[in-house]
Amino acid sequence: MARAVSNKTKIINTVVGGTIGFLIFFPILWIFIVSFKTEEDAIRAPMEVLFSSGWTLDSFAAVQARADYLKHFFNSVIISVGSTLLGLVIAIPAAWSMAFVPTKNTKNVLMWMLSTKMLPPVGVLIPIYLLFRDLGILDSRIGLTIVLMLINLPIIIWMLYTYFKEIPSEILEAARMDGANLREEVLYVLTPMAVPGIASTVLLSIILAWNESFWTIILTSAKAAPLTAFINSFSSPEGLFYAKLSAASIMAIAPILIMGWFSQKQLVRGLTFGAVK
Amino acid sequence: MATKASSASARLMISPAVLLLFMWMIVPLAMTLYFSFLRYNLLQPGDNPFVGWENYYWFVTDPSFKDAMFNTLILVGGVLAITTIGGVILALLLDRPMFGTGIIRIMVIAPFFVMPTVSGLVWKNLFMNPVNGIFGYLSTVFGFEPIDFFGQIPLVSIIFIVSWMWLPFATLILLTAMQSLDQEQLEAAEMDGANWMNRFLFIMLPHLARAITVVILIQTIFLLSVFAEILVTTNGGPGTSTTTLTYLIYVSSLFQFDVGMGSAGGVIAIILANIVAIFLMRMIGKNLDA
Numbered sequence: 001m002a003r004a005v006s007n008k009t010k011i012i013n014t015v016v017g018g019t020i021g022f023l024i025f026f027p028i029l030w031i032f033i034v035s036f037k038t039e040e041d042a043i044r045a046p047m048e049v050l051f052s053s054g055w056t057l058d059s060f061a062a063v064q065a066r067a068d069y070l071k072h073f074f075n076s077v078i079i080s081v082g083s084t085l086l087g088l089v090i091a092i093p094a095a096w097s098m099a100f101v102p103t104k105n106t107k108n109v110l111m112w113m114l115s116t117k118m119l120p121p122v123g124v125l126i127p128i129y130l131l132f133r134d135l136g137i138l139d140s141r142i143g144l145t146i147v148l149m150l151i152n153l154p155i156i157i158w159m160l161y162t163y164f165k166e167i168p169s170e171i172l173e174a175a176r177m178d179g180a181n182l183r184e185e186v187l188y189v190l191t192p193m194a195v196p197g198i199a200s201t202v203l204l205s206i207i208l209a210w211n212e213s214f215w216t217i218i219l220t221s222a223k224a225a226p227l228t229a230f231i232n233s234f235s236s237p238e239g240l241f242y243a244k245l246s247a248a249s250i251m252a253i254a255p256i257l258i259m260g261w262f263s264q265k266q267l268v269r270g271l272t273f274g275a276v277k
Numbered sequence: 278m279a280t281k282a283s284s285a286s287a288r289l290m291i292s293p294a295v296l297l298l299f300m301w302m303i304v305p306l307a308m309t310l311y312f313s314f315l316r317y318n319l320l321q322p323g324d325n326p327f328v329g330w331e332n333y334y335w336f337v338t339d340p341s342f343k344d345a346m347f348n349t350l351i352l353v354g355g356v357l358a359i360t361t362i363g364g365v366i367l368a369l370l371l372d373r374p375m376f377g378t379g380i381i382r383i384m385v386i387a388p389f390f391v392m393p394t395v396s397g398l399v400w401k402n403l404f405m406n407p408v409n410g411i412f413g414y415l416s417t418v419f420g421f422e423p424i425d426f427f428g429q430i431p432l433v434s435i436i437f438i439v440s441w442m443w444l445p446f447a448t449l450i451l452l453t454a455m456q457s458l459d460q461e462q463l464e465a466a467e468m469d470g471a472n473w474m475n476r477f478l479f480i481m482l483p484h485l486a487r488a489i490t491v492v493i494l495i496q497t498i499f500l501l502s503v504f505a506e507i508l509v510t511t512n513g514g515p516g517t518s519t520t521t522l523t524y525l526i527y528v529s530s531l532f533q534f535d536v537g538m539g540s541a542g543g544v545i546a547i548i549l550a551n552i553v554a555i556f557l558m559r560m561i562g563k564n565l566d567a
Binding site for chain 2: 010013018022028030043090096098101114125130154182207210211227231234240253271272273
């Protein structure tokens with residue numbers, strides 16, 4: 001950026017950009033505010049809501065007491081982290097071999113893996129549902145963990161592959177010359193260099209698993225329901241209790257919102273499969 | 278460089294992933310295909326005779342199928358139009374020098390991380406509720422009759438909510454593409470007397486073309502499967518006015534327990550998604566060579 005920009009232009013840009021950013025962000029900001037209000041205040045006119053004096057944590061407590069927020073929170077954590085770790089264990093060797101020992105088939109294998117991601121979930125709804133029923137893993141965390149792992153596996157492999165590709169293979173050759181075997185090569189040479197890439201992959205995978213709202217709703221009822229399904233239970237008539245709905249919503253999105261903000265850049269790579277850099 | 282031993286172990290390392298994904302794809306797919314030719318309802322125990330194309334026939338001739346296809350088209354098309362055009366505008370805007378870029382970007386990207394059930398319920402109740410919602414309040418302030426969003430314009434309301442969730446995605450990707458644009462090229466064009474419109478049409482837009490295509494294709498794949506936003510707001514109604522193909526299959530599978538019909542619908546959904554997927558794969562494949 002060689003051109004000098006006057007402060008005046010910059011200020012105008014800031015005002016325009018800031019206003020649009022604020023409007024887009026407003027719903028999230030609003031539920032944050034409402035979640036600290038009483039139910040009586042929450043349904044008043046917006047300005048009155050803002051300046052009403054009562055700020056309270058009651059809604060958060062009520063959501064926990066009535067709907068057992070923590071149970072669903074832990075379900076979400078276990079399912080999203082579990083599916084991510086399981087995915088990594090399977091994806092790291094696969095991505096490693098494709099990045100460093102490419103064959104003439106590598107490209108086809110990568111493309112084929114991606115194509116599994118294009119399968120609409122609703123197309124396999126019945127088989128998965130029936131298989132889960134017959135295996136007795138409907139409404140179980142293990143079942144959901146496996147499904148989410150499989151759904152995100154192509155993305156995890158792709159993302160890791162693009163990161164591994166950037167590691168110069170000369171380093172691996174040097175390690176090999178020094179007598180490192182395959183296991184040592186992966187463990188002591190490759191993995192430390194790949195940590196940043198793996199970390200971003202983990203973040204993206206957790207975000208996607210956390211927000212997945214098809215299988216998590218359909219395959220769970222009470223026991224294993226993560227936060228997506230938990231919020232679904234506020235559909236009606238609880239949705240009309242604005243303060244509680246807001247408190248539940250904030251508690252459901254806050255962890256992932258914060259993670260997401262840290263992983264903005266990696267998101268583009270992960271979600272476009274390297275097609276946009 | 279690769280020795281025989283290392284390529285053998287490489288194959289070994291990739292096989293768990295390939296096997297798992299293969300099973301994940303082929304087993305349910307084969308089952309869906311198989312079920313789609315059976316008369317099979319979980320509520321009617323007994324034989325499940327082979328009935329040929331009957332399920333497809335009933336699924337496609339059901340009046341709600343036509344509605345669902347129409348709604349799917351409008352939903353996907355509407356959201357694509359809003360997010361792509363809005364995304365280009367926002368990307369151009371945010372690419373300009375300004376103060377507090379970090380904060381502004383954080384605000385713009387935020388909706389993408391909100392889970393669909395939360396977006397649906399929050400917009401429906403806190404904003405679009407005609408009595409207590411903020412939109413209702415605003416229209417009263419300006420002297421209009423509040424709109425009953427999910428009663429009068431349910432599909433538009435859902436398009437609005439889904440667009441809010443996907444606009445950040447389009448913006449983020451287009452902004453990333455924008456930043457790889459050669460600034461000197463723009464300056465040269467400016468010096469040669471090209472006005473802003475010409476610079477946009479002949480330099481920026483062609484540069485963004487690839488990213489725009491990627492945004493459209495990826496979003497289409499995801500938008501064809503929009504589900505939770507509909508589930509928590511309208512349940513597909515009133516009538517069938519917000520029933521999409523995905524939602525219709527969900528209803529016939531898990532409400533009517535009609536395995537045969539649901540499967541026939543599933544096969545149709547897979548074919549539709551694949552048409553889009555072929556184009557997307559081609560774009561991604563081209564980039565892989567580089």
